[in-house]
Amino acid sequence: xxxxxxxxxxxxxxxxxxxxxxxxxxxxxxxxxxxxxxxxxxxxxxxxxxxxxxxxxxxxxxxxxxxxxxxxxxxxxxxxxxxxxxxxxxxxxxxxxxxxxxxxxxxxxxxxxxxxxxxxxxxxxxxxxxxxxxxxxxxxxxxxxxxxxxxxxxxxxxxxxxxxxxxxxxxxxxxxxxxxxxxxxxxxxxxxxxxxxxxxxxxxxxxxxxxxxxxxxxxxxxxxxxxxxxxxxxxxxxxxxxxxxxxxxxxxxxxxxxxxxxxxxxxxxxxxxxxxxxxxxxxxxxxxxxxxxxxxxxxxxxxxxxxxxxxxxxxxxxxxxxxxxxxxxxxxxxxxxxxxxxxxxxxxxxxxxxxxxx
Ligand SMILES: Cc1cc2nc3c(=O)[nH]c(=O)nc-3n(C[C@H](O)[C@H](O)[C@H](O)COP(=O)(O)OP(=O)(O)OC[C@H]3O[C@@H](n4cnc5c(N)ncnc54)[C@H](O)[C@@H]3O)c2cc1C
Numbered sequence: 600x601x602x603x604x605x606x607x608x609x610x611x612x613x614x615x616x617x618x619x620x621x622x623x624x625x626x627x628x629x630x631x632x633x634x635x636x637x638x639x640x641x642x643x644x645x646x647x648x649x650x651x652x653x654x655x656x657x658x659x660x661x662x663x664x665x666x667x668x669x670x671x672x673x674x675x676x677x678x679x680x681x682x683x684x685x686x687x688x689x690x691x692x693x694x695x696x697x698x699x700x701x702x703x704x705x706x707x708x709x710x711x712x713x714x715x716x717x718x719x720x721x722x723x724x725x726x727x728x729x730x731x732x733x734x735x736x737x738x739x740x741x742x743x744x745x746x747x748x749x750x751x752x753x754x755x756x757x758x759x760x761x762x763x764x765x766x767x768x769x770x771x772x773x774x775x776x777x778x779x780x781x782x783x784x785x786x787x788x789x790x791x792x793x794x795x796x797x798x799x800x801x802x803x804x805x806x807x808x809x810x811x812x813x814x815x816x817x818x819x820x821x822x823x824x825x826x827x828x829x830x831x832x833x834x835x836x837x838x839x840x841x842x843x844x845x846x847x848x849x850x851x852x853x854x855x856x857x858x859x860x861x862x863x864x865x866x867x868x869x870x871x872x873x874x875x876x877x878x879x880x881x882x883x884x885x886x887x888x889x890x891x892x893x894x895x896x897x898x899x900x901x902x903x904x905x906x907x908x909x910x911x912x913x914x915x916x917x918x919x920x921x922x923x924x925x926x927x928x929x930x931x932x933x934x935x936x937x938x939x940x941x942x943x944x945x946x947x948x949x950x951x952x953x954x955x956x957x
Contacts (some may be wrong), residue, residue: 665831
């Protein structure tokens, strides 16, 4: 949607398709860091995110027992831009959908691509409903399991498991929570992000065990409660106040930086399809939004599509590599029970590099 919005705003005619017939997103919260808020500001969506989500000036780091360690330095990177924030994913999805509708972008749902044929100056596309079309450019922003990638870039691989899994719960806000919180120094670090005046989501990272891929709602609840046994502060509050009706999810983590080139002829990949990361820097969605904006900017700069696609890749490759490599390294440090101070420094270093213009 970010790519479609950025292109449509520059006068490009866009067709948007999505596999999900109901165009939904699951019920977790999402952390929106300063750089991600900056990208959403470029899409004209910052004010709505501020109104419907939650913004804060800092993230506070604790030892897992609730002892305060330090506050992350999260400077305001642009005048008038909040330092960091969070929002419920369905709320963010609706804000973006509304902008897509305002721009009159045609949206076809319950649809995927079955065939792609790269020609000299266009792509012939066969859709899953039997229709076909011809496009100047096809953008595959269709998730970590990208079908466009499978069809047009068969040499690229699937994202690789990192050995960790992520638990998430959406729950009412602990009364004492004032800003984002991380709880470190435990084999299973966790964090809390405010997503609305009265809602937060909490995440916890654990070493992945295969049996955990198939848990019932009751097992999810019981296991997460047990995993929080050692935690103090607001993480302990969530353990003591969570209910079986709260949204709880567990997902094994995987990451992949696909090899360049991210384009071939008139087909280009974007987002998790080429730069899928783990949540350690809370930046995967931010990277996808930035990539959409950069692609539209580069296409607007020249009539030569291959020059634009190369410039897009050049601007995105090392920034996305930094996010993925740092995220995977932080995850490995956690699996190795590394020093929480090193963990905190790695987070701080990577987040400040992301403050650089994209
Ligand atoms: C546990 C976890 C926590 C995370 N937390 C954060 C966070 O706090 N902050 C952050 O910035 N990032 C976070 N991320 C990363 C973020 O969710 C992803 O990086 C981001 O959603 C990628 O966006 P995308 O548009 O590339 O793909 P997606 O969000 O997966 O969207 C892909 C879209 O394509 C559609 N689609 C899929 N297949 C097809 C097909 N074959 N044909 C047509 N359409 C298709 C889907 O329906 C979907 O609408 C987290 C990730 C995980 C796993």
